[in-house]
Amino acid sequence: MKTDPTWQPALLEPASTGTDASADGLLEYLRGTDLDGLLVREKAVIFRGFGIDVDTSYEGVADVLLPNRLAYVHGNSPRTKVGRNLYTSTEYxxxxxxxxxxxxxxxxxxxSRILFHCDVQPGTGGATPVVDGQLWLExxxxxxxxxxxxxxxxxxxLHDGIGFGxxxxxxxxxxxxxxxxxxLATADAEWEWRGDGSLWVSQLRQSTLKHPAGNTEVWFNQADQWHPAGLGEDAAALADxxxxxELPQNATFSDGSPIPAEYIRHVRETGMRLAVDVAWQTGDLLLVDNVAAAHGRRSYTGERRILVAMSD
Incomplete structure (x- = not known):
């Protein structure tokens, strides 16, 4: 069965949950809810109007939504760690x-889960687009x-302290x-330490994945984010x-043959075209099933501070 092209994240507010507009109200709702079932059904959920603040109320709510918060080890995007396995979103x-x-x-x-928190909403733009992975694949x-x-x-x-990436x-x-x-030994990776202190890593991974609960197949890879054709003019110039x-990162087909740039552009443009934008308000939380749905970021002006944490 093809997925619904009109899908969008569920929006939960105090009025729809029947609770107070506070962190305690949200916790009351969450503790009486089957979160696994909610995510399987909705794929992504926005919690809005509960006044979540990173300095006072975030930790208690995050501990319920993310039962085993993970460190961002082997992450490839630039982030700053700001708390207990809590990071700034990608700092591009x-x-x-x-x-x-x-x-x-x-x-x-x-x-398996990603939790975004809007600490400071952007001046303009800056939405987090979310796309149904099954729809993207289809x-x-x-x-x-x-x-x-x-x-x-x-x-x-990966350089030893000075270099690109x-x-x-x-x-x-x-x-x-x-x-x-x-x-790396437990990650099924190949790697080699170089004489200049840098590290070369190679990993063979899947392009699609079946969701463990729904058994639906989704597009599940980051080829367009690793391939120079998907990284804009600066990356393309570096590749020249x-x-x-010797590129900081790259993606090829499994046999090492190059992926055509037009394939990368098609994947990227299709995902962005199908995505539903989550326009941030300060205090918002966005919980995403990391297999069922993919996410990105729109350009913006202003301060915009979105924090992210993850759980298995």
């Missing part, structure tokens, strides 16, 4: 959009789906090479001057 310049993706779908293991050209069927190979060149220390949240070795095997 405000004028750029961030394409649709499932968090850490390039990794051996990924979070809407891609058959030629593109078939080309990706065997999977995707992701490669990283992220360092291996920032990526793995440690200065201990032995810890990195243990992590840096050998392919």
């Amino acid at each position: 310049p405000a004028e750029y959009e961030i394409s649709m993706h499932n968090e850490m779908s390039y990794a051996r293991a990924w979070p 809407s891609l050209d058959a030629e593109v789906r078939d080309a990706f069927a065997a999977g995707i190979r992701y490669t990283q060149n 992220k360092s291996w220390q920032a990526t793995f949240e440690t200065d201990d090479r032995d810890e990195v070795d243990v992590f 001057v840096v050998p392919e095997d």
Whole structure:
């Protein structure tokens, strides 16, 4: 059965939950709700009007929504850690959009839930678009789906403190090479420490995934975020001057052959076109099933501070 093209995240407010417009009211609702069932049914849920504040009320609510909060280890986007496994959302310049993706779908293991919190709403723009992963998959050209069927190979060149992209220390949240070795050994990755202190990592991963609860198949990869064609003019210019095997990150087909740029653009544009924008209000929470739905970011002006945490 094809998915509903009119899907959008559920919006829950004090009036619809029958509780007070406070963190205690939200906690009362959450403790009487089957959260797993809610997410399977809705795929993403906005909690609005409960006055959640990161300094006073966030932790208690987050502990219920995220039963096992995870560190952002082996994450590839720039973030700042601001609390207990709580991070700023991707710190790319405000004028750029961030394409649709499932968090850490390039990794051996990924979070099942993502929780966004709006600490400061943007001046203009800055919505978080969310897309149904089944709809995204069904809407891609058959030629593109078939080309990706065997999977995707992701490669990283992580510097030792100075260079393009992220360092291996920032990526793995440690200065201990032995810890990195243990992590990568359990992640079905190939890796090599280079003479200059940098780290090369290669991972073969899936392009689609079946949801463990609904058994629906979804588009589930980040090829367009790793491939130079999906990263804008600056990345494309870098790819022109840096050998392919030295790029900070790259994505190829499973056999190492290059992914055509037009495939990457088609995947990216399809996801952004189908996405539903969540326009932020300060205090909002957005809980996302990280397999059922992908997310991104629209460009914005103003301060915009969105925090993110994850759970398995």
